Amino acid sequence: MTHTMVAEDWDRQTFRVNREAYRSQQLFDAEREQIWGRSWLYLGHETELPNKNDFKVRTLAGRPLIFVRDGEGEIHAFLNSCPHRGTVVCRENEGNAKNFACFYHAWTFRSNGQVSSIPGLDAYPGDEAFRASMALRSVARLEIHEGYVFVAFTADVPPLLEHLGDAADYMTMIEQQHASGMTTLPGTQLYSVRGNWKLAVENAMDGYHFSPTHNTFVGYLRESGFAVTDDDQYAYTLQNGHLLLVLTGHGGRISMIWEPRFGEDERVRTQEHRAEMVQRLGERRAHYVADESHILFVYPNLLLFDIEGLSIRQLEPVSPGVTDVRAWQLVPKEEDPDARALRMRTVVSFVGPGGLATPDDIEAYEAVQRGIEATAGGGANDFSDMSRGLADEIKGVQGRSIDEGAMRGFWRHWVAAVAPAGLSVTGERPESFVTGRDVR
Numbered sequence: 001m002t003h004t005m006v007a008e009d010w011d012r013q014t015f016r017v018n019r020e021a022y023r024s025q026q027l028f029d030a031e032r033e034q035i036w037g038r039s040w041l042y043l044g045h046e047t048e049l050p051n052k053n054d055f056k057v058r059t060l061a062g063r064p065l066i067f068v069r070d071g072e073g074e075i076h077a078f079l080n081s082c083p084h085r086g087t088v089v090c091r092e093n094e095g096n097a098k099n100f101a102c103f104y105h106a107w108t109f110r111s112n113g114q115v116s117s118i119p120g121l122d123a124y125p126g127d128e129a130f131r132a133s134m135a136l137r138s139v140a141r142l143e144i145h146e147g148y149v150f151v152a153f154t155a156d157v158p159p160l161l162e163h164l165g166d167a168a169d170y171m172t173m174i175e176q177q178h179a180s181g182m183t184t185l186p187g188t189q190l191y192s193v194r195g196n197w198k199l200a201v202e203n204a205m206d207g208y209h210f211s212p213t214h215n216t217f218v219g220y221l222r223e224s225g226f227a228v229t230d231d232d233q234y235a236y237t238l239q240n241g242h243l244l245l246v247l248t249g250h251g252g253r254i255s256m257i258w259e260p261r262f263g264e265d266e267r268v269r270t271q272e273h274r275a276e277m278v279q280r281l282g283e284r285r286a287h288y289v290a291d292e293s294h295i296l297f298v299y300p301n302l303l304l305f306d307i308e309g310l311s312i313r314q315l316e317p318v319s320p321g322v323t324d325v326r327a328w329q330l331v332p333k334e335e336d337p338d339a340r341a342l343r344m345r346t347v348v349s350f351v352g353p354g355g356l357a358t359p360d361d362i363e364a365y366e367a368v369q370r371g372i373e374a375t376a377g378g379g380a381n382d383f384s385d386m387s388r389g390l391a392d393e394i395k396g397v398q399g400r401s402i403d404e405g406a407m408r409g410f411w412r413h414w415v416a417a418v419a420p421a422g423l424s425v426t427g428e429r430p431e432s433f434v435t436g437r438d439v440r
């Protein structure tokens, strides 16, 4: 790809992205190889497999996988393809099984991947060595941070914590919200979006759209007595393509920041829980953990919405114009039943697939995907503008959540990975755009 994909013009203070990036099959194939084939990817949360021999099948970067806890309690991710002739071994979505049997020739495998039996094994030369060589194939790497299970399809990746960098601590902050730790709730929200996966990343990092797109929700908060504000909210570009929005004015947080729609009982619970947090974490850390909402993007496929409640969202690109989204709710392991019920209602009412936010957001990415057909082949018209806040970026002023700085961070990282020759820089480029922060 030699034509310009990302155009930064420091003289004019503009930043533009070629819309082919959302449409092109060739770029989609390059992403599969250069991003999804080479990076750590979020697979699932270890609490999705509470018992020995629990399993889920899950497609990641187009590859069917078996995500399983074996009989000893260890987590694995196997390629869901029979070592014999390639058949999908596990055809159930989820369950609990000591063995997986391939239906084609009836080879069976234990939940740790070892061959359990091969019918007519004596017809193979050196049968025991042969059996040992035919275990289910694992992904190249698997590491876990705070319960989040990541895998890579190449061994050539840095240790997970090095890849996560500053993003790791925001995941720890979620774990620290409650003394008992966090767990996923059973059940997956699964939906398919007719839009490119990168539009979902942009949307999550786009505080600019909040008031106009979600005006129903903003009106509802206002009527319930909560004043929404965009002031003092920031966007950070972390290392390795990870991104962060820090929000303080878009709504309360169950058990941490009370607001009127949560009701009086929750006000009391929040006070008690806040006192416990300060004792456990200290004043400063408790403040960062409790008082800020965070939207964290862990490059390339994980979004953590640590807002009113907690939602884990995983992006699975299917084709340039289609993305499957899977979402789970994360809750404190031990929680008052009324607080849990309020939390579930609140989370689904905003970021759930039928909530007050997500359908609006999906309509936004689908409308972009449809709209950009109008400018296809249109030269300079076929670029999207992401210049908002660039002038502040030049001055080194911390970018706001209602600017487009985090999106620019994403696209700089993307273009370097997928189409390095497609980066065009005009004028003098400032040194670094990475803006970490100290929250310990």
Ligand code: FES
Binding pocket: 082, 083, 084, 085, 086, 087, 102, 103, 104, 105, 106, 107
């Ligand atoms: S392909 Fe699985 S047993 Fe033959």
Ligand SMILES: [Fe+2]
Binding pocket: 203, 209, 210, 213, 214, 357, 361
């Ligand atoms: Fe939104």
